[in-house]
Amino acid sequence: MPSLRSLPHADPGEPDARSGFRLLLWLELRQWRGQLASTAWGTLHMAAVACFPAAVGVAVQAVIDRSGTRLALCGAAMLLLGLLTALGDTMLHRTAVGNWISATTRMQQLLARKTVELGAVLGRQVAAGEVVAVSTGDVEKISWFVEALARFGSAVLATLGVAVALLVYEPALGIVVAASVPLLALSVLPLLPAATRRADVQREKSGRATELASDTVAGLRVLRGIGGEELFLERYRRMSQEVRRAAVHSARMWALISMVQVALPGLLLVAVAWYGARLALSGDIPVGGLVTVYGAVSFLFFPLQRFQEIAMAWSFSRPSARRAARLLALRRADGPAGQGDARAFEEAGEPERATAGAAESAAGAPFVPGPAARPGPGAPGDGPSRSAADVDPAAGEPAAPSGELADPSTGLRAPAGLLTAVVCGDPDVAGRLADRLGGHAPDAGGRPSVLLDGRELDALPLASARRAVLVHDKDPVLLSGTLADLLDVPRSGRVTPGEALRAAQCDDVLEALSRTLTGRDAASGDVMRAHILERGRSLSGGQRQRLALARSLVADPQVLVLDEPTSAVDAHTEARIAHGLKQVRAGRTTVVFTSSPLVLDRADLVVFVDGGRVAATGRHHDLLATHTGYRAVVTRSSDDEPAPGETADPAHTDLAEETA
Known part of the structure; x- marks a missing residue:
């Protein structure tokens, strides 16, 4: 050691x-000196304890024989x-x-070294x-087994030593003890498989509860936005009760x-006491011998x-080691850092788009400023529920807004029921403006609030504002659980x-998830x-992004604000x-921050924001032909003058028409 x-x-x-067993064996061999030292000291300890009955038995017999010398020696x-x-x-x-600390330190060093070696790849x-x-x-738990094995070795040696000594000292009783000890040691073996299975179930449920708690903390901002705190609290309560029952x-x-x-x-x-007493009464063994055997069995x-x-x-330790x-x-994975992500996109048929922040935008779930109505009973998303549109004004609650969104500070206006695309030359400006439209970014400069149907969004009751507006962030987070969850x-x-x-074009996502089904779920x-x-680490960036978009579409708010919702998908899927x-947002107000011509071509209205103010509005083709700044952002062109009669890229137009 x-x-x-x-x-x-x-x-x-x-x-x-x-394997887990090989890892445990490797740990034992790495600190064999410490294990031998612990076994030796443990054997000395148990041998000394095992010899006490013999000394006591001799002392009792010395008293009976009135031998003071033997009593003093005892x-x-x-x-x-x-x-x-x-x-x-x-x-x-x-x-x-010392063995426990050494094994624990070694394992933690190995894990820390592996974490450093893998870097960002570890999270995927x-x-x-x-x-x-x-x-x-x-x-x-692994270190516990390493520590306990040495004590177990000394216990085996002590048990064998006592059994052999009893056979030599009192053969009649020694045979009974020697035959019974192996049965006692092996008596629990039939119970261990069931105990192990129950312990595995407990650890599995405990791990799921820990994962759920970790995800809930990480996505607290999301949960508060959609009003899902109580929903996830109830899920954690149920999981905690399952863990308690399993424990x-x-x-x-x-x-x-x-x-x-x-x-x-x-x-x-x-049995030994009864049998030994009969032998003592018949004179076959001395009283001191009976005391010795009784003490040895104890x-x-x-x-x-x-x-x-x-x-x-x-x-x-077995599942822990595994x-x-x-x-x-x-x-x-082989290759320079970052190629692993690219391969994941390629394997899923979704080559990564060369836009700034595409790799980051594949990682998570929408920030939602507030909850929509609670779902009704039945299958997820299939049952009717009380929405903002169902509120009765006569009951003293505000009527549902029609969904027109306007920002006086920038001049941005999103008409009710239309798909409005917003193009910003600076992605940071787009992100801040998206947050502002959702009431998430209060302005310390005293700028007027965003208006929802002519009323200040900040002045609306919080519940009403949250039901009406949802912001889908460019870095959405997928919480662990089933697809239904x-x-x-x-x-x-x-x-x-x-x-x-x-x-959200999730057909390939559903196919990939269906292959992960096991047991009854697969059946x-x-x-x-x-x-x-x-x-969502088992999915590609584009798949995660589309699942997050589907979640926002299910929520179906009156106003949905999307910040680059298709940055990690290929052109065909984007169209x-x-x-x-x-189609799915027909009759609802939708604001999309994007510079993709395929999305812009589908928009009812396109708003170009330059320098923090609205610079132009119109249809995509018209702005391409008439506005130099807009064309420079959308086509990433540095031309100062538009070409006469210039329109959108024919390939994009044809692709969009073909997809429709």
Whole structure:
């Protein structure tokens, strides 16, 4: 065992990550010196304790025989045994804890080194919550097994030594004890598989609860925006109760194992005492011999507890070691940094668009300034619910707005029920303006509030404003859970999940998710039960972006503000999304911040913002032909003068018409 002052290890080594068992074996071999020292001290401790019954038995017999010399020698022997017991126990504790700390440090160094090695790739290969769970709870369980194995080894040696000694000292009783000890040690084996399964279920449910809590904290801004705090709180309550029930279910089995480990040795002790008393009464063994055998059998309770400990340690450390090995086996993909993302787009048939911020815009879920109406009963998105349009003015609540949005500070106006596209030369300006339209970016400069149907958005009741306006951020976040959970958001009920998924062109996403179904879910073929990992890391950037768009479409607010909703998809998919967006949002006000000609061509009105003010409005083709600044932003051209009769790119126009 290395000195604790030498930690952390100068070189933690190269772990054998082919399986959990190989990782545990590798850890044992890496610190074999410490394990041998701990086993030796543990054996000394148990041997000293095991010798006490013999000393007591000799002392009792000396009293019976009235031998003062033997009684004095027995007293000296017990004093020596007491010193050896204290020394062995102290050193066992020191070496065992040292082994635990050494193994824990080694594992944490290995995990830290792997995290540094993978860098940003790690988040795309494994959930952040799993990395935290492995580096904390799992590492402790692995180290527990490493520590307990040495104590188990000393318990085995002590048990064998006592059994052999009893056979030699009192063969009649020794045979009974020697035959019973293996049965006692193996008595819990039939119960271990069930205990392990229950423990695995508990850990799985606990991991899901931790992942849900982590996602909820990470997406708190989103949840507050859509009014989903209570929804996710109820989900966490249900998950917590499942974890509690699983923990109680697991604890019952371990309690049964503990009962077996106490009851069976107790029965053996009763049998030995009864049989030994009969032998003593018949004169076959001396009274001192009976005391010695009784004390030796009582001692066996101690090492048998180590058998239960190693069984529990193995049960808990095995899945932990498997998860740690899986994490340590991860490798960075070949090629320069960033090519992994590009390959993910290519494999999904969605080459990454060369626009600024495209890689970042693939990562998450809309910021929504407030909740829409709660969904009604039934399948997600399929049941009617009470929306803003259903509020009765006679009941004293404000009537639903028609949805005209205007920003006096910039001159921007989005007519009610139309698809308005906003083009900004600066993406940062577009982001700030999108937040402002949702009432998310209060202006300290005293600029007037955004107007919703002529009324200041800031002056509206918060619930009304949240029901009316939803902002889909360019960096949306997908929370973990099933696809049904993802689309189970407060909504009007006008747009079903199926319609939203079709409008967002999620066919290939559904196909990819259907391949992840297992067990009963696979048999049912219900893709809504497919599990989406944390932040949608199992999907490509374009797939994540389209799922987030579908979620916003399901919410169906009166006013939907989209900030670059198609930045991570290819041109063909983008054209189809533009067509589907206009269809599913018919009669609703939609504001799209984009510079894509395919989306602009579908817009009812295009607004060009330059220098923080509206510079031009009109249709896409007209602005291309008449406005130099607009054409420079959309076509990324530096021409100062428009060509006579210039229109949109024919390829784009043909593609949009063909898609329609």
